[in-house]
Amino acid sequence: MAVLFIISKSPFKKTEPLLYLRLTRQNDTVIFIQDGVIAALGGPNEFKKELEEAIKRGVEILFLKEDLEARGLQTDKKLVDYDGFLELIENKEKVMSL
Amino acid sequence: MPKALIIVDTAPYGTATCAEAFRTITGLAGMDIETATVLVGDGVFVAKRGQNPSLIGMKSLEEAYSMLGDFGAKLYIVRESIEERNLKEEDLIPADKIITMDEFRKLIEESHCIITFHAGG
Numbered sequence: 001m002a003v004l005f006i007i008s009k010s011p012f013k014k015t016e017p018l019l020y021l022r023l024t025r026q027n028d029t030v031i032f033i034q035d036g037v038i039a040a041l042g043g044p045n046e047f048k049k050e051l052e053e054a055i056k057r058g059v060e061i062l063f064l065k066e067d068l069e070a071r072g073l074q075t076d077k078k079l080v081d082y083d084g085f086l087e088l089i090e091n092k093e094k095v096m097s098l
Numbered sequence: 099m100p101k102a103l104i105i106v107d108t109a110p111y112g113t114a115t116c117a118e119a120f121r122t123i124t125g126l127a128g129m130d131i132e133t134a135t136v137l138v139g140d141g142v143f144v145a146k147r148g149q150n151p152s153l154i155g156m157k158s159l160e161e162a163y164s165m166l167g168d169f170g171a172k173l174y175i176v177r178e179s180i181e182e183r184n185l186k187e188e189d190l191i192p193a194d195k196i197i198t199m200d201e202f203r204k205l206i207e208e209s210h211c212i213i214t215f216h217a218g219g
Binding site for chain 2: 001003015016019022023025094095096097098
């Protein structure tokens with residue numbers, strides 16, 4: 001079963017983003033929104049490592065375009081706009097938000 | 099029967115979050131919804147034995163969460179979070195099960211609705 005994880009907290013401020021990354025499995029999607037987009041900077045080492053491992057096991061990593069660009073940040077990961085985000089929520093079997 | 103999963107990942111007393119989670123759990127269980135609670139991260143401190151929050155003018159969440167079974171709700175605590183905080187199972191109130199992160203993941207997949215309680219900010 002594919003789960004969509006919505007992460008809205010900065011990995012520098014909170015440890016929960018790291019905790020939920022550990023719950024991800026192959027074919028899941030993680031989207032960083034709001035302050036979560038600060039993950040585009042990499043985040044603390046432990047978080048960075050967990051994110052790389054998630055990518056390796058086939059987790060899709062996305063950033064909400066509007067929230068990223070509003071903060072003047074950039075990423076080499078895929079961006080999704082509000083409409084794409086809504087589609088994701090509609091299409092995933094399970095959604096979990098943080 | 100619908101299955102609700104309540105996730106509490108924040109420590110008690112700093113905010114009203116854990117108390118609000120308790121109100122939600124008992125409310126759902128009272129509506130004949132199969133309700134499971136997972137304490138994870140700092141949420142495991144909700145289950146710490148020996149709390150005395152009357153000292154800071156608060157009601158005991160240890161007592162509240164000890165009563166979840168009376169409402170028909172299950173209580174699960176994540177083993178990895180217990181160990182990371184140098185706690186032992188016997189430091190905590192009895193849970194229906196101490197679960198691994200893998201078992202936590204399975205609960206997410208089996209639930210119809212997931213509500214996470216974490217402190218804002």
